[in-house]
Amino acid sequence: MGARASHAAAVPGAERIRRETGFSQACLLRLHHRFQALDRNNKGYLSRVDLQQIGALAVNPLGDRIIDSFFPDGNHQLDFPGFVRVLAHFRPVDEEDPGVRDPKQPEPLNSRMNKLRFAFQLYDLDRDGKISRNEMLQVLRLMVGVQVTEEQLESIADRTVQEADEDGDGAVSFLEFTKSLEKMNIEQKMSIRILK
Amino acid sequence: MLRAALLLFVLPLAGVRAAEEPTPEPGAPGESPSGLALFRWQWHEVEAPYLVALWILVASLAKIVFHLSRKVTSLVPESCLLILLGLVLGGIVLAVAKKAEYQLEPGTFFLFLLPPIVLDSGYFMPSRLFFDNLGAILTYAVVGTLWNAFTTGAALWGLRQAGLVASRVQAGLLDFLLFGSLISAVDPVAVLAVFEEVHVNETLFIIVFGESLLNDAVTVVLYKVCNSFVEMGSTNVRTTDYLKGVASLFVVSLGGAAVGLVFAFLLALTTRFTKRVRIIEPLLVFLLAYAAYLTAEMASLSAILAVTMCGLGCKKYVEANISHKSRTAVKYTMKTLASCAETVIFMLLGISAVDSSKWAWDSGLVLGTLIFILFFRALGVVLQTWVLNQFRLVPLDKIDQVVMSYGGLRGAVAFALVILLDRTKVPAKDYFVATTIVVVFFTVIVQGLTIKPLVKWLKVKRSEHHKPTLNQELHEHTFDHILAAVEDVVGHHGYHYWRDRWEQFDKKYLSQLLMRRSAYRIRDQIWDVYYRLNIRDAISFVDQGGHVLSSTGLTLPSMPSRNSVAETSVTNLLRESGSGACLDLQVIDTVRSGRDREDAAMHHLLSGGLYKPRRRYKASCSRHFISEDAQERQDKEVFQQNMKRRLESFKSTKHNICFTKNKPRPHKAGRKKDGVANAEAINGKPARDLGFQDTAAVILTVESEEEEESNSSETEKEDDEGIIFVARATSEVLQKGKVSGSLELCPSPRVIPPSPTCAEKELPWKSGHGDLAVYVSSETTKIVPVDMQMGWNQSISSLESLASPPCTQDPTLTHLPPRQLNVDEPQALLDLSSDPRPSFAFPPSLAKAGRSRSESSADIPQQQELQPLMGHKDHTHLSPGTANSHWCIHFNRGGRL
Secondary structure (H helix, E strand, C coil): CHHHHHHHHHCCCHHHHHHHHCCCHHHHHHHHHHHHHHCCCCCCCECHHHHHCCHHHHHCCCHHHHHHHHCHHHCCCECHHHHHHHHHHHCCCCCCHHHHCCCCCCCCCCCHHHHHHHHHHHHCCCCCCEEEHHHHHHHHHHHHCCCCCHHHHHHHHHHHHHHHCCCCCCEEEHHHHHHHCCCCCHHHHCCCCCCC | CHHHHHHHHHHHHHHHHHHHCCCCCCCCCCCCCCCCCCCCCCHHHHHHHHHHHHHHHHHHHHHHHHHHCHHHHHHCCHHHHHHHHHHHHHHHHHHHHCCCCCCCCHHHHHHHHHHHHHHHHHHCCCHHHHHHCHHHHHHHHHHHHHHHHHHHHHHHHHHHHCCCCCCCCCCCHHHHHHHHHHHHCCCHHHHHHHHHHHCECHHHHHHHHHHHHHHHHHHHHHHHHHHHHHHHCHHHCCHHHHHHHHHHHHHHHHHHHHHHHHHHHHHHHHHCCCCCCHHHHHHHHHHHHHHHHHHHHHCCCCHHHHHHHHHHHHHHHHHHHCCHHHHHHHHHHHHHHHHHHHHHHHHHHHHHHHCHHHCCCCHHHHHHHHHHHHHHHHHHHHHHHHHHHCCCCCCCCHHHHHHHHHCCCCCHHHHHHHHHCCCCCCCCHHHHHHHHHHHHHHHHHHHHHHHHHHHHHHCCCECCCCCCCHHHHHHHHHHHHHHHHHHHHHCCCCHHHHHHHHHHHHHHHHHHHHCCHHHHHHCCHHHHHHHHHHHHHHHHHHHHCHHHCCCCCCCCCCCCCCCCHHHHHHHHHHHHHHCCCCCCCHHHCCCCCCHHHHHHHHHHHHHHHCCCCHHHCCCCCCCCCCCCCHHHHHHHHHHHHHCCCCCHHHHCCHHHHHHHHHCCHHHHHHHHHHHHHHHHHCCCHHHCCHHHHHHHHHHHHHHCCCCCCCCCCCCHHHCCCCCCCHHHHHHHHHHHHHHHHHHHHCCCCCCCCCCHHHHHHHCCCCHHHCCCCCCCCCCCCCEEECCCCHHHHHHHHHHHHHHCCHHHCCHHHHCCCHHHHHHHCHHHCCCHHHCCCCEEECCCCHHHHHHHHHHCHHHHHHHHHCCCHHHCCCCCCCCCCHHHHHHHHHHHHHHHC
16 A cells, blocks of 8 residues: 555656546556556657557557547657546546536546547548548548458448538538437447546 | 159158058059058158147247237237247147147257257347457356355255255255256246347346356256266265366366357358358258257257357358358248247247146245245345446446346246256156246246336336447447557557457458458448448338439438438439449449440340340259249349339349349450559549449449359359340440540549539430530549430439429539530540440439539539539649549559559
8 A cells, every 4th residue: 555655656746637537546556657668768758659669559440540649739749647638538437427517627538528529530630620521531441441442432431421411511520420429328438447 | 843753752662661561552553452542641650740840830820819919919928928828738738638748858948949049049149249248248147157056056955954845845955956056047048038028228138148148058067067966966976076066167168169169160161162052051050050059969068158159150251151142041040940949948838837747836945946046146146246347337237237137037948957857866856847837937927027017117228229320330440449549558458459359360360261252352340331221222212112202302211310311312322333232323434445335335225125035044943043033033124124224233233243244254354454554554643544443343343242142253153134234335335435535534523514413404315316425523433324225314313303403403504415515525535426325424423412402502612513524624623632532542443453
């Protein structure tokens, strides 16, 4: 217990981060360990390369995009709070949370909307708030792999966009994106149990 | 015919028999010494199968009767009704025969009745859901069953010690444990029968049902261990035996699962090579699954586990390998067999209960058992759930626990096991039988009856049925990848990590090995959803029959319902063409080398008004292939013609194939090369030439043959049904003139036709006019010859006009006399004068244009984009993003090909 406390003290700004992300002490500690393990030269921050070193991430079709999402606004350095903030999207939603939440406070990072927003920005490469047909096509190409011809991919992309596209602008806005997924249990599908 | 064959078959047999027996055989005249018997009653020779058939028939008829009244079946589960029917029938038999004749024989039950049900449930098990909840399922199945068995057995023993069970029930602790082990297992048949009608949410269902399937291993082990202990006598049991008992749990469960997986592997591998003998595909599925069951049974492993794993493991590959028809056959046969077996089981349960000779009633035992199994089940569920919830992302709440406790139904497995007991070794067998019957009846009837109201009353989350959408499918995949990636980043190798790993392994090795190459290529979940959506749209479109093309617009059921349904639908119909289930619009985009021209012309001519000549079909009467009969074909043909050939490929993509196969077969390779050559020859974006498109189309159709002829190029004989793709042919005709010049033009993405709707209307469709105009759309550049058959045209235009009412059309765009067009674009490069046929570029996106029109205001820009070809010569005028990449893509593809 004592060792744990001393470790917790080693996490800079632990309290603030916890308040922002809602992570438990233990979880934060664990993440800090991981952060340090990923940080090769003890730079104090992570670079893109650090994340790219993770073997399994390299084979993940969305690996690059997910790494990118750790580096918003063209940053090249990822400090610990930033690291945790991204991961906080995947914290499971607390059941009792929404009722008691102070309306003045910002929506927690792991809310349904924020989870969706995280997914959305993986599609929306040019950050114009819309998934264009082209962006959809690119994602599809990553996901579907080589089995399907380009032609077919395009039809799928077309159809996917059309399906979600309500205002007929040929692109999927965030609103439309959420609508197309309204039947899905996002809170469950975009959460990882260990990130309590 | 069949009779004759039978007779022939019987004759030799009859001859042999006649030699042996004095009685004459009716079928063997001349052999009879005492004259010809006209009639002979041979009941005993057919008795057994006849009775089986009769029972099944009675059960099926009973089912029909039950379902005559919807009210009854909505209140009472079918299993209850069947048990009651069994009771009645058993009573009748008893009254007539004075003894109970029929009953559920354990041998029959385990060897014939159980396997189909388990196979059905394993094969159609939602595997994703199953593995998502595997932890919980295993816990309940293993720990829960052990817990139930031991607590129930021990408690009953305690009851006996306390004197509440009559002393005539001669049973020691081991006997009670044995009884506890057989009565404790939740029964898959009963659970399935009841839960299928209750529609609780999927998670709850899969947990209860998965438990009932997987606990078989535990039940088998417990039962066997206890049974052998009882037979050995409790004094002879040594410590090593207990250890062996524990070890056998692992052997039986893992061994059963391994047997199942081995057979799943074999099955998948076998179906990879059935391309030429499609007809035995369903048979293989059943045979190998059954072989798995029997093998496991033979090695006294868990047979249920084996067949479950077999079904679960093979499904993905088998479904990819076998033909569409085989898939349907497998599905229906499986469902039929399972439902048949289930019906018979419940009915026989009822009948068996009547046989009072096996009964020995002891109220204390019966009541005690009932109370204990309910109580300990509930207690076990609560305890386990509490532990599980520490690890579950989505905890199981109290309501779930209530349903799980209450849904622990006992069934025929327990009954069969108790019948199997040896009375000499287990003196209390009769009491156990009676108790088991009561327990089974109580759980199936009382709990089965009340669970529905209970679920309603507790407001258990029901399963909501929504149709899959592409978005959901795609995003779900995205989420999976995201989660796997996040787990990587966090450095925790959890469930998502391993699933990701497995999927990669599967993709890299297993699928390669077990799926035939063509199937592998097109087997993708996203693609699959897309394909199915298309099929559904197509079917509904056909169902609505062209006549629904009314002003209200046609709606596609697969589209999420919202205001824009009407507009999207047509687009989809046209868009889809690029894919497996394609309307032939896009298959048209052909530009082919000169030789096809004549073919095409002739082809065109012939198909214009003729039904296909009969001689095209081989008269075949093969056992190995199901051939459509002539009538069917003709109907089909007429239908096709009536459907203006538009929806051909929905019905079956065959047509595409036979087109590619029959006609331009020799050119196929050439064409391909052609396409590539063109793509290379013409530099830059223009290289996105029509020839190439053609190639794409051809390949596309071939690939999308996932239905019948996966490897179409090899399955020659499959049939030669279609003179269908006239459209394509004609564009071939066009080709010659075009290849040289027009290609440069077409690719310009800005060159967009006027709304195809309008164009279509204005263009001279009849070939007699000889006018022609070519429009190219930015998105597609599909060239569609104008002179397709009338039917074609009309259907298209009707469709189009539907999508975009004429009133909204831009008059300037609509009134483009095609002839004038030609004049207006001297550089149109389409040397069309060499071609007597008019042509027309028909972008698949045209409906989009139409749609936006009909949708009114929002789409003015898009409307403006639609311009006659000649309006834009300049290639620099590229619309950003989409168009650009689009061309590039095509180009790349050309290179690849």
